[in-house]
Amino acid sequence: RKEVEQDPGPFNVPEGATVAFNCTYSNSASQSFFWYRQDCRKEPKLLMSVYSSGNEDGRFTAQLNRASQYISLLIRDSKLSDSATYLCVVNPGSSYKLIFGSGTRLLVRP
């Protein structure tokens, strides 16, 4: 089983749509969870950390289900500028490294 698994997409949605991405992780001892976005040939940029209680940042909502080892990201009112690859990222608590999923590609069309 992959350490962090994501649907590669692409998700092709119209502007204004709501879109949800899911991710599963294999290490139950993982302690920190993040969503990053990556534009083509650019660096990963931190979008938000993910907490057990769920957290929201404007149009973005992230959820964590530790029992199911499942992380989600919801984007409301999609903008053209949201087009990117969204990376699910996990930090096993005893480790310094971040473990990246392969990413889910989002295309928002006019």
Added chain:
Amino acid sequence: EPEVTQTPSHQVTQMGQEVILRCVPISNHLYFYWYRQILGQKVEFLVSFYNNEISEKSEIFDDQFSVERPDGSNFTLKIRSTKLEDSAMYFCASSERGPGDNEQFFGPGTRLTVL
């Protein structure tokens, strides 16, 4: 907003040559990292560095790789004898905190091409 910087943005080298990739982490961060991303693949951890020593390294980080913090601001990755398969984007990252609570911020990357 403080950011991680990296130089050069693109490095082309011949197989067997040594390369040094440079990074300036965010100034109040204490933890430094190198990752790489081969074209079309996911981002992979190479090494972390804290308190002037390697704190963790991956299987990829073999004897041909080394890291150094030569002064108070720079953090470097050296590849001693480059191979074709070292061609990738190399990202430096830094964080304020360590394991368990370490939001890492990435630099723009150095694209390494080995011919």
